[in-house]
Amino acid sequence: MAHSKVVQGHQARKRFGQNFLSDDFYISxxxxxxxxxxxxxxxxxxPGLGAITEHLIKKAGKLDVVELDRDLIPRLESKFGHYENFSIHQSDALKFNFSELRQESEEPLRIVGNLPYNISTPLIFHLLKQREDIEDMYFMLQKEVVERLCAHPGTKQYGRLSVMAQYYCHASMLFTVPAGAFSPPPKVESAIVCLQPYKSLPQSVNDADLLAKIVTAAFNQRRKTIRNSLKQWLESEDFDSIGLAGSERAERLSLEDFIKICQYIEQSS
Structure with a gap:
C-alpha cells in the first residue's frame, strides 16, 4: 500500500486519482x-472529504454530489445529510446522466469538480454531450490540460482538445493551484478552468462527429501537412477551393479553418 496516504482518516486512493484540496486560501x-x-x-x-462541498451547500439552492468511492459516502452523508438541499449519488461520473438532474429543477446545472487527471478529458466530453442542461463548469485539472483546453493556434499546447472544447464552449483559465495545496500533494501543478457551453454555437457544422474525425486525423500526425493528413477526404485542389494552403500543418489552423474544411466536405459528399 505504498501508493496511499491517510487523510483525515481516509486512505487516499491512487486508482481513483485522489488528491484532496486542503488549503483554505485556494478553497475560498x-x-x-x-x-x-x-x-x-x-x-x-x-467531493472527496467535502472541503468545497461545505461552502457550496450553504450558498447554493440545491447541491447534488457524484462520488465514486464507496468509502467516502458514509462520511459525506454524516457531514451533509441533514441539509435539505443535499443529495448524494454513488456513481461513476463518466457514466452518470447529468441531464436527469436538470429535470428536477428549472435552472440549468452548474458543475464543479476537482477531477482526477486520468478521466478529465473523457469526462469533459461526456458533459459537453449534455451541454444543453449546463450553465457552466468549474474544474480543477492538471495545469497542462487547462492550457490545452484554452490554447490558441500556433502554440505547442494547441491540439484536438483545444479545437473540440472551443467548438462547444468558451474556455478560460482562472488561476493555478500549487501541489502543496493538496493532501497528498500531486506531482503536478493544477489550475482552475471555467467552461461555458454556448447556448447556440457561434459557428456550426451539420455533423460534429465528422468534425471530430477531421480534427483527430489532422493532429494525429502533427508534423504532416494537412494535404497528407486529410487525404481520405480532400484532394490537393480542394484546399484552394476552401481557401487554405495544403502545405499548412494542423497546429496553424484555427477552429474556423477546421469548420470550413468540415463544411466543404459535407457539401461535397
Missing part, C-alpha cells in the same frame, strides 16, 4: 470564482 478562491447563488442548482463531481 475557488468558491469566490464560482459565486454560487441561492436560486442555483449545483453539481459537484468527486
Amino acid at each position: 478562491k475557488i468558491i469566490e470564482s464560482i459565486a454560487p447563488q441561492p436560486d442555483q442548482h449545483l453539481v459537484e463531481i468527486g
Whole structure:
C-alpha cells in the first residue's frame, strides 16, 4: 500500500486519482470564482472529504454530489445529510446522466469538480454531450490540460482538445493551484478552468462527429501537412477551393479553418 496516504482518516486512493484540496486560501478562491447563488442548482463531481462541498451547500439552492468511492459516502452523508438541499449519488461520473438532474429543477446545472487527471478529458466530453442542461463548469485539472483546453493556434499546447472544447464552449483559465495545496500533494501543478457551453454555437457544422474525425486525423500526425493528413477526404485542389494552403500543418489552423474544411466536405459528399 505504498501508493496511499491517510487523510483525515481516509486512505487516499491512487486508482481513483485522489488528491484532496486542503488549503483554505485556494478553497475560498475557488468558491469566490464560482459565486454560487441561492436560486442555483449545483453539481459537484468527486467531493472527496467535502472541503468545497461545505461552502457550496450553504450558498447554493440545491447541491447534488457524484462520488465514486464507496468509502467516502458514509462520511459525506454524516457531514451533509441533514441539509435539505443535499443529495448524494454513488456513481461513476463518466457514466452518470447529468441531464436527469436538470429535470428536477428549472435552472440549468452548474458543475464543479476537482477531477482526477486520468478521466478529465473523457469526462469533459461526456458533459459537453449534455451541454444543453449546463450553465457552466468549474474544474480543477492538471495545469497542462487547462492550457490545452484554452490554447490558441500556433502554440505547442494547441491540439484536438483545444479545437473540440472551443467548438462547444468558451474556455478560460482562472488561476493555478500549487501541489502543496493538496493532501497528498500531486506531482503536478493544477489550475482552475471555467467552461461555458454556448447556448447556440457561434459557428456550426451539420455533423460534429465528422468534425471530430477531421480534427483527430489532422493532429494525429502533427508534423504532416494537412494535404497528407486529410487525404481520405480532400484532394490537393480542394484546399484552394476552401481557401487554405495544403502545405499548412494542423497546429496553424484555427477552429474556423477546421469548420470550413468540415463544411466543404459535407457539401461535397
